[in-house]
Amino acid sequence: MKKSLLILTVFVSFLLVQCRALTPIASYKTTYELEAEKKNLQANLTEINAGIATLDT
Numbered sequence: 001m002k003k004s005l006l007i008l009t010v011f012v013s014f015l016l017v018q019c020r021a022l023t024p025i026a027s028y029k030t031t032y033e034l035e036a037e038k039k040n041l042q043a044n045l046t047e048i049n050a051g052i053a054t055l056d057t
Contacts, residue, residue: 029037
């Protein structure tokens with residue numbers, strides 16, 4: 001039982017690694033999408049910093 005569980009665990013781990021290796025190809029983003037995401041993250045960071053500033057006062 002333990003041996004089959006170990007084999008199953010190794011097999012599932014192997015599949016997860018293979019799927020992770022394919023992820024960058026599947027989630028390829030254009031420069032436009034990356035720029036839009038960057039602007040969104042910068043806006044979020046500005047909002048977070050503003051929230052922190054109000055907590056400090």
